[in-house]
Amino acid sequence: MILKVRNLEKRYGKLQALKGISFQVEEGTIFSFLGPNGAGKTTTVEILEGLRYKTLGEIYYFGRKVEKIGPEIKERIGVCLQKTELFKELTVIETLKLFRGFYRKGLDPKDVLEIVGLQEKEKSRVKNLSGGQYQRLVLGLSFINDPELIFLDEPTTGLDPQSRRHIWDIILTFKKQGKTVFLTTHYMEEAERLADVVCIIDNGEIIVSGKPEELIKQSGLKVIVEVPKNAKSINLGEIVEDKVIIETENVNSTIQEVMNLGIENFVVRHPTLEDVFLKLTGKGLRD
Amino acid sequence: MRNFIGLARALFLQAFRNKFSFFFNILLPLIFFIMFGLVFSDLSGSNFSFAYFSDIDLNIEGVRYRDKELLLKEKNKFDAIAIVVADDEIIVYKNFDDYTVDSWIESLKIELERKLNNSKKILEVDEKPINIASISQLEYIFTGTLALSIMSIGMFSTINIFSTRGKSGLIKRFKVLPLSPTSFVFSFSFSQFLIGFVSIILIRITSIFLFSMEIKENLFYIVISIISSTLGMIGFGVILSVLFPRIASSIAQVLYTIFIFFSGIYFPTDFLPKFLKFISLFTPVKYMVNMFRYSYGIKEISQINFFIYSIFMSLLGIFLLSYGGKILFYKEE
Structure with a gap:
């Protein structure tokens, strides 16, 4: 078990964003959080990334209970935020090298360039990339440290269909390499196509979870x-x-x-x- | 402290390649310096004024006084005066410490030796500084421009990082890295020092090539001024970002303009009405300007004051930066 969450709660004043959710992510799988905007997907994922603090609940990473997402966890996870700002004036390769430098171990930036298909843009400034290229670079940064678990928070939102498919191919490459992916999305097609396990979340609660085909079958539709x-x-x-x-x-x-x-x-x-x-x-x- | 240099380099490159920050941090102060420098400096020659009292007529630059007491009374009207009290002694009162004044004293000595016995007799010169604070307009503008540049570098860069826009964008990405706030703020400060040094070197080069400006430089004091002023302005930027997270940038632009007028950057605050002069005491840039002037031999403040200002600015900057770093990295958005 690479990640386990029990009774996770998050409150913002009177608003209860997460109402005691529990789930677990198996190693080598693509686990998807599917739900509409405001369902609690990003809140969950940002707690797991260390960007937000939980109100209640337990988080187990790599078999150990953790209270704080410290550097030792951050070394082993990769993160693709819903909206990522980078140094726009750096080149693509400078950006990859910069982020590689923050980790003890990781991949060669040139290899990452190849995986995300940006070899031709190596010396282009980040500000000159198209939306799809930028997102591929952001995705590249999420696995520059060769992580065991990669969080992808709505990685294809706002992209054209071709760029979206390109991103999907990269995500499937992660799976082939044995990585575990935690994917949040509000695109049903994305979850169906990529995920091994889907967790449907709404209004801070997990409604149902399981393999996509099983969920459809169980629904009786x-x-x-x-x-x-x-x-x-x-x-x-x-x-x-x-x-x-x-x-x-x-x-x-x-x-x-x-x-x-x-x-x-x-x-x-x-x-x-x-x-x-x-x-x-x-x-x-x-x- | 992993990738301290890498992050500092990235911040440095970002600041230099970004047209907006390059303009505000480097170009604008340089443009102001060139513009005001051309307007206020006399490029054709020296503006120095000298006077002397001597029983004999000397063929040197300066007004000859025949009444010693009158000259002593009017000594503040000149950059330097000389009283020839005996054949082998000259008392010089200096209002200004500059190589031009030194050259004048030297030529006075030579002329006096020539007139007296045409020999190379060494005359005693007793130098008495009156008010060394007096400086040329160009030097005034030059040192003011340095402070302006450092203000811009420290304040605007900090606001870009620490205000809402920065926190929700770039910093959020850094928060998910195994990177401590200390590493981040160290890299950030270091990059700002570097930008400050580059800016000051550029302004100095301009002053040499465009205005042939010669000025005493004390590298030790200059380095202290750059570091403490940058830290001080970073701290100021943190205050603005914490108090006004959404409008910090706009406020900074207004303050930038105010500081230009009330900090003695391009003209002395002595010209200001009394109540405005009082306001100028609360502008941090005024103290930065004083520190830079001190570093360039223009001693408007004492050495003790120089160190008090630099220590205060550094400590304030370090405290606010570490406080800001913690807010930046640990506070939930």
Whole structure:
């Protein structure tokens, strides 16, 4: 067990951001915290990174209970914050060398450049990188110390689909190398594609956790029919953003019902983690 | 203290490559120096004024007084006066300690020797400083500019790091590293000292090439002035960042302007009305300016005051910096 958390609580005055959550992360897996904005994902991860203090609860790192996330833990973990500022005037290689210098052991910055695919940008200033390149550099910094556990807090937020896929490939490389990844995301597709274990969190509580396919199976959801939100469709199912999600066991009769209302542009698909979340909380991941 | 040099180097490069900080830390003080220097300095020659009393007419620069008592009475009107009291003795009263004054005394000696017996008789020169604080406008501006540059380097850099913007961005990334606040603040201070040294060297080079400025320099005092002034201004930046985390930068820009006028950087605070002169006592830059002037042989303050100012600024800076470092690294946002 690389990380174990028991009854973790966090209060900001009267607001209880985390309501006694417990989970554990197995070595060599990608563990994902999935939830909407404000669910408590970043609070959890920042407590584990040492950026915030817990109000109550226990944290076990590498089999030992820790009260404070000190340098000995920081040597063994890698961190990719939700929003990372770097020295914009340094070059890519200068930045990697700088961060490498903070750790006792780690990877050669040139190797990291290769993994994140920034060899051609080695001598470019950080300020001249595109959004995707910048994020790849930030990701590179998260494993410059060759960590056992890497925290990635919404690493693909705001990126275009191509950059997002590039980041996913890098994350999958970590897994191949036997690293453990703690990933927070509000992208259902990201969690489904990358995670071995998903923990769905909302309002400071863990609603459910398990392997993505198991969670979908356990939810009892059969088939989803998705129709655009309008006056005719509004009462057919749960409204999520500009769509109405209809969960059904009898696809034919549901389609017939939809068509009878004059709705022709509908989608029939298998349930996803987002549907599981919708079923459990009554709201969408991006609400 | 791992990667102390690496972090200091990064902070130094960031400050030098960033156009905004380069402009404020290096270029703006330099521009002010060149601008005010050109306006106020007389590039064509010396502005020094001399007078002497002698029974015999001497072919040297300066006003000849025939009444010794009158000259003594009016001695403050000149940069230096000489009273030839006997064939082999000259009493010199110096208002200004400069090589030009020394040259004048030397030429006076030679002229007197020539007039008296055309021999190389050594005359006794009794130098009596009257008020050495008197300095040229260019030297005044030069030393003021040095203080201005250090103020800018210390204050703005600190605010960039310690204010809300810095804390939520760059510093947050450093907090997840195995890096102690002490290492961070040491690297930060060291990088600011380096920037300060570079800035001062650039201003000095400009003063030599553009204004052919010769001035007494005491490297020991200059180093002390740079370090203590930088620490003092870093401390000042920490205070602003802690008290006004969101608007510290704007406040600093207003203070920058105020300090220029009330700290004796480009003109003496003696010109200010009494109540404004009182305000100037509370501007830290006034004391920095005094320290730099002292380091360049312009003794507006005593040696004891110089050390009191430097110790006070250093201790205040170290205390506030360590306090700020702890807030920066341990306080939850």
